[in-house]
Amino acid sequence: MPLGEIPGDKSDSRYCGVETQFNDDMPQLLALNINGGFDFVVASLMDPAYRPSLMDNDSSRSGVLPFAGSDLVLSPLQWSSHVVGKISSWIDLDSEDEILRKGSEIALKQEVAWASHLSLQACLLPTPKGESCANYARCVNQILQDLNNNMQLWLRIPLEKSDDDAICGSSDNLGGGQIDSWELWNSFRLLCEHxxxxxxxxxxxxxLPSANSLGRWFGESVRAAIIHTNAFLTNARGYPCLSKRHQKLITAFFNHSIQIVVSGKAVHNLPVGSSELADNHTDNHVDGLPIHPLRSYLDYVGYLYQRLGPLPEQERFELGYRDFLQSPLQPLMDNLEAQTYETFEKDTVKYIQYQRAICKALLDRIPDEKASSVTTVLMVVGAGRGPLVRASLQAAEETGRKLRVYAVEKNPNAVVTLHSLVKLEGWEDIVTIVSSDMRCWDAPEKADILVSELLGSFGDNELSPECLDGAQRFLKQEGISIPSSYTSFIQPVTAAKLFNDVKSHKDLVHFETAYVVKLHRVARLAPCQPVFTFTHPEYSNKKNNQRYKKLKFEIPSDTGSAMVHGFAGYFDATLYKDVHLGIEPSTATPNMFSWFPIFFPLRTPVCLQPGSPLEVHLWRSCGATKVWYEWCVTSPIASAIHNCNGRSYWVGL
Amino acid sequence: MPLGEIPGDKSDSRYCGVETQFNDDMPQLLALNINGGFDFVVASLMDPAYRPSLMDNDSSRSGVLPFAGSDLVLSPLQWSSHVVGKISSWIDLDSEDEILRKGSEIALKQEVAWASHLSLQACLLPTPKGESCANYARCVNQILQDLNNNMQLWLRIPLEKSDDDAICGSSDNLGGGQIDSWELWNSFRLLCEHxxxxxxxxxxxxxLPSANSLGRWFGESVRAAIIHTNAFLTNARGYPCLSKRHQKLITAFFNHSIQIVVSGKAVHNLPVGSSELADNHTDNHVDGLPIHPLRSYLDYVGYLYQRLGPLPEQERFELGYRDFLQSPLQPLMDNLEAQTYETFEKDTVKYIQYQRAICKALLDRIPDEKASSVTTVLMVVGAGRGPLVRASLQAAEETGRKLRVYAVEKNPNAVVTLHSLVKLEGWEDIVTIVSSDMRCWDAPEKADILVSELLGSFGDNELSPECLDGAQRFLKQEGISIPSSYTSFIQPVTAAKLFNDVKSHKDLVHFETAYVVKLHRVARLAPCQPVFTFTHPEYSNKKNNQRYKKLKFEIPSDTGSAMVHGFAGYFDATLYKDVHLGIEPSTATPNMFSWFPIFFPLRTPVCLQPGSPLEVHLWRSCGATKVWYEWCVTSPIASAIHNCNGRSYWVGL
Known part of the structure; x- marks a missing residue:
């Protein structure tokens, strides 16, 4: 049964499995473990003593099936929902022994084929042995080409691989005599093309390895974590528990929909029938059935799961967007739909920040003694359905300043709603609605304050600079723009899921597009660095919205090697003086949901070795009808320049 | 005028250019240099003092053209055949100075656009300056997207770049305080996607750098070599000459169709009017025109060119095949055409080797005393139009042994010709023609000697192993197969031209195909290593034609970094005892032209750093209807496994 019910969590991590010894009575094996509280078993499908015959060339035709069981011993539903097939761990496709190598290939293919016949959801592949994994990867890659779409192959990788085992691929030792098992995985998946x-x-x-080293796995496609009973400590009452670091790791696994599998023999001797944490389960036991020997471990895992608590509302809202690639809006070329306005207007945190900024600007501009005599001209450019108009009027009320508001909006559909709002609220004397593109509006007077919310996830990517350049004409020389500046940021990430989603389109265009995406299964490899900054107003005659930035990222030395699939992008905006708004992780405005990060993919992922910096270049280019980014890596090795001339991705002016 | 006429050489390297100082009188500049004996000038198109205005934002619309000359001063033919445009050398797109950077971009784009307007064949781009070349490459990459197909951009790269200059990309020093300018090129071209x-x-x-370091350039797209006058030595009579190493290099340039450009001031003071080597040219001088100040350098280059001598016949024959990718034959699935037989039968060297092998086998098998009493049964399997039948009969005559020959051929068209040959030569009593596939022929008796020529460029790639397995049934237990064994070989190569040709198809299939190709513009980065060996006859009951080989290549340490675009493949066959036949470069049979090498491309070229080995894996896989290779690299970084399950390239059984 599931580990528990957490409101909002519908992920697979509710289900806990157990790794079992080979047993040719599968119904019995399953009953024992399911009745014992586990949701699925990771079980060998073939007798470990069996070896396919190599001598008889006809074995593939006339040979008997490799093990005694029949598919009829379980129902199809039982097979597919309760059994993960464990591929024989003796197989070694990179052995120096050619006979063993060939036998391993036959066995691997036979077992996966059988698992596929049973419609299992997954097979567990043994950890690669030996100095190389190329032949193992070649064989798995062949299998993957024709594999039933519903089956996953889980390659078993130890979080730490001791020096004694030889490993595959490059083998830079990390400090402490450990070999980096992530590199083993990395070679294997590169050979299998992600x-x-x-x-x-x-x-x-x-x-456990260092936190930075562990962090890399959260950008990879980890489906299960197999916790060995000897990884458990013993609490004061003799029951199994985990170290703080292990607890934190398991919690992170839960948050990333990774299933837990308990493995090994019970190493804590508990009085039979007692189960400290699982008293509430006792009623579920079928009379006469003994308690599962690993029950206390399962109960502890369940305890950790239930400790998670319910998901916050915002996270629950964002759940469906996790790691889902969206094309950025084209708000200049396209008119937003009502639903989009609806969503963004709900982001109260954002409008509170705007209101704070407007208050400060009003107070700075109009001293108390002039509050009742001077009227401030405030223009909302890109007023949409009016949330910034409301925030402005509330700021005026809060500060006791007089305001005349122009609400400029190019979307005629939003203007309809604006008119109705103004009428409803009785703002007719204060607010003038202008149905026009701010870049060509002929304003009747100049503004003291220009308020806009034209920012995209990457700051300037929805062309705020170009729009505000156009609107600047009708701002007084000493007038204020809210926001007064904004800066974009990037950081390199491991994001195997996003890379695969981009790759699945099988074209260049998708690899040269930046996406808006709620990043979740992502490893952030280095702190963010600022990219482009725009300031408003900007009266320099050398003014230019083209930008070029070169950045150098250093990965923390205890991370080990890492794979960069692309860059996560963010922004931070200074609305006015100390009032800011942004999604850059280290300074992000809490509880704001209007912006997900942006993701710039790399056509060829870049592998970083410890100590070698990553050098990245970004350009913002402007043409007559469009604005676009180009990006590339020059170190450790030069990549192609992505999106040359905006051929794949651009924002229309 | 051309440097000379070498029979068979029609390449561009006959033409020699000269780099000139800026001169706004282009007709005069051209007349001076063409009359002086050069074929083209490398000339600035823009006054070096000119800087595009950055302050005036409207300059692109209202500005004057950047230099005084008009396109009318020369005819279109003069522009295109005699002028290479030299882009202003002041431009620096990676300067820290933003004004200089932006001015450079405007100038670069203006000058290339002007050169394109003039239909020039090439522009010379200045050597990248500074620590980075990414912005320069970004700008050139943008230009390349829309560039007239007939124009080349020549990036100027010094063979040696001194430590004083900073360079782009990674900057591992080579011994001796030199920086590897090849890395500069490599970054630039990766950014521009080859x-x-x-x-x-x-x-x-x-x-000059080391020979291994120089060798890399012959796998790259080098169009011109600019020889500076101060690279010349002075001979005993005061004339310019070059060191032996320089001479060898220039000769190699000629052999690779690379044009020479002379640059710099005359540094050898010769008596006016004298020209040691060019006495024969004196008549060509127009009266009153002074001899070109660089004439003596040109004459020396011409002397080196003429010293090349005529191309050997075989090379002349192969000229049209140089670096031209061909799909390997499918001799089992397709029947060869008469023309193909015709070509291969002309390869007398090959048949001489076969005849020698058959002689030795006959002598070993039949002692002199039995020569007249015992008849040897020899079967030619895959007899084609009969060349091996002839070689066998000649061997019998040479050794005085008696022979009975079966000529087995599956192509019914070739069988027609075989019958006519046998009749013409009067071989009816000795030769039996069998129109059958050797794999299913029911032989009336067993053979003493089985002779075949089923080898492809990579040895087993035309399925000689599978064919001879089938034929082995009718070989006596102690019978002889000619060939008795064969081995394939590979070596890593730089081959930018081949890589680009493969890439131009824009699909996966072409990157996962092995090609037969006369390798020419290729840098061989390490000695060959053996891959797969097959021995005939093979009676082992573990017999299997699947193969797997892991190889590790070390690049000589004085090469520097290098780019691997793929692998050149060869074979060597032991026909009988010490009689061999092959194309592996270190042991190749001289003057044999039946086989060009094979080329296995890599989807993503691999950059090797000095001292890091290249680890390669090759598989020969056999299915029910086809045989195929898979290949990959696992170090320095894992590549994809190429041609999984033979999805792109296979040989039909």
């Missing part, structure tokens, strides 16, 4: 049905089952043992 | 209109003009100075 195949979307190849994923990871992590072996969690008693010692 | 664009086929981006090529190289090499600056040749007085010192």
């Amino acid at each position: 195949h979307s049905q190849l994923s990871i089952a992590l072996d969690v043992l008693s010692s | 664009h086929s209109q981006l090529s190289i003009a090499l600056d040749v100075l007085s010192s």
Whole structure:
């Protein structure tokens, strides 16, 4: 049964599995473990003693099936929902022994084919052995080409691989005599071209690598974490528990929809029938059935799961958007729909920040003694359905300043709603509605304050600079723009899921597009760095909205090697003086949901070795009818320049 | 005028250019240099003092053209055949100075556009300055997208770049305080995605890097070599000459269709009017015109050119095949055409080797005393139009042994010719013609000797193993197969031209196909290593034609970094005992032309740093209806596995 019910969590991490010994009585094996409280078993499908015959060339035709069981012993539903097939761990496709190598290939293909016949959801592939994994990867890659779409292959990878085991690919030692098992995975998946049905089952043992090293896995396709009983500590009452670091890791697994599998023998001797945390489960036990020997471990995992607590409302709202690539809005070329306005207007945090900024600007501009005599001209450019008009009027009321408002909006549909709002609120004397593009409006007077919300996830990517350049004509020389400046930021990320989604389109265009996306299964490899800054108003005669920035990122040395699939982008805007608004993680405005980050993919992921910096270049280019970004990497190795001349992705003027 | 006429050489390297100072009288400049013996000038199109205005935002619309000359001063033919446009050398797109950077971009785009308007064949781009070349490359990449197809951009790269200059991209020093200018090029072209209109003009100075370092350029798209006058030595009579190493390099340039450009001031003071090597040219001088100050350098270059001598017949024959990708034959699935037989039968060297092998086998098998009593049964499997039948009969005659020959051929068209040959030569009593596939022929008796020529460029790639497995049934237990074994070989190569040709198809299939190709513009980065070996006859019951090989290549340390675009493949066959036949470069059979090498491309070229080995894996896989190769790289970084399941390229059984 599931570990618990957490409101909002519908992910697979509710289900907990158990790794079992081979047992040719599958119904019994399953009953034992399901009755014992587990949701699924990770079970060998083939007797470990079986070896396919190599001598008899006809074995593939006349040979018997590799094990005694029949598919009829379980129902199709039982097979597919309760069994993960464990591929024989003796197989070694990179052995120096050619006979073993060939036997391994036959066994691997036979077992996966059988698992596929049973419609299992996943097979667990043994950890690569030996110095190389190329032949193993070649064989798995062949299998993946024709694999039933519903089946995943979980490659078993230990979080830490000891020095004794040889590993595949480049083998830079990390400090402390450990070999980086992530590199093993990285070689394997590169050989298999990031195949979307190849994923990871992590072996969690008693010692853990550094937090930065662990962090990389959250950008990878990890489906399961196999926790060994000897990774557990013993609490004061003799029951299993986990170290703080392990607890934090398991919690992170839950948050990333990674399923837990308990493995190994019970190493805590508990009085039979007692189960400290699971008293409430006792009624569920079928009479006469013994308690599962790993029950206390399962109960502890369940305790950690239930401790998560319900998802906050914002996260629940964003759940469906996690790692889902969206094309950025084209608000200049397209008119937004009512639904889009509706969503953004609900972001009260954002409008509170605007109201604070407008208040400060009004107070700075109009001393108390002139509050009743001077009227401030405030123009909302891009007024939409009026939320900034409301915020402005509330600021005027709060500060006791007099206001004359122009609400300029190019979308004629939004203007309809604006008129109705003004009438409803009785603002007719204060607010003038202008149905026009701010870039060509001929204003009847100049403004003291220009208020706009034209920012995209990457700051300038919805052409705020170009729009405000156009609107600047009707701002007084010493007038204020809210926002007064904004800066974009990027950081390199591992994001195997996003990379695969981009790749699935099989074209260049999608690899040269920036996407708006709620980043979740992502490893942030280095702190953000600022990219482009725009300031408003800007009266310099050398004014130009083209930009070029070169950045150098250093990955923390205890991360190990890492894969960069692209860059996460954010912005931070100074609305007025100390009032800011933004999504850059280290300074993000809390509880604001109007912007997800942006993602710039790389056509070829870049592998970083420890100590070698990542050098990135970004350009913002402007043409007669469009604005676009180009980007590339020059170190450790030069990539192609992405989106040359805006051929794939651009924002229309 | 051309440097000379070499029979068979129709390449551009006959033409020699000269780099000139800016002169706004282009007709005079051209007359002076063409009359002086050069074929073209490399000339600035814009006054070096000119700087595009940055302050005036409207300059692009109202500004005057950047220099005084008009396109009318020369005829279109003069412009296109005699002028290479030299882009202003002051431009620096990666300067820290933003004004200089933006001015450089405007100037670069203006000058290339003007050169394109003049239909010039090439522009010479200045060497990248500064620590980075990314912005320069971004701008050139933008230009390349819309560039007239007939124009090349030659990026000027010094063969050696001194430590004083900063360079772009990673900057591992090579021994001796030199920076590797090849890395500069490599970054630039990766940023521009190997664009086929981006090529190289090499600056040749007085010192040269190591031979291995130089060798890399012959796999790149080098169009011109600019030899500076101060790279010349002075001979005993005061005339310019070049060091032995320089001479060898220039000769290699000629062999690779690279044009020479002479640059710099005359640094050898010769008596006016004298020209040691060019006495024969004196008549060509127009009266009153002074001899060109660089004439003696041109004459020396002409002397080196003429010293090349005529091309050997085989090379002349192969000229049209150089670096031209061909799909390998499918001799099992397709029947060869008469023309193909015709070509291969002309390869007398090959048949001489076969005859030698058959002689030795006959002598070993039949002692002199039995020569007249015992008849040897020899079967030619895959007899084609009969060349091996002839070689066998000649061997019998040479050794005085008696022979009975079966000529087995599956192509019914070739069988027609075989019958006519046998009749013509009067071989009816000795030769039996069998029109059948050797894999299913029911032989009336067993053979002493089985002779075949089923080898492809990569040895087993035309399925000789599978065919001979089928034929082995009718070989006596102690019988001889000629060939008795064969081995394939590979080596990593730089081959920008081949890579680009593969890339131009814009699909996966072409990147996962092995090609037969006369390798010419290729840098061989390491000695060959053996891959797969097949031995005939093979009676082992574990017999299997699947193969797997892992290879590790070390690039010589004085090469520097290098780019691997793929692998050149070869074979060597042991016909009988010490008689071999092959194309592996270190042991190749001289003057044999039946096989060009094979080329296995890499989808993503791999950049090797000095000291880091290249690890490669190759598989030969066999299915029910086809045989195919898969290949990948696992170090320095894992590539995709190419041609999984033979999805792109296979040989039909």
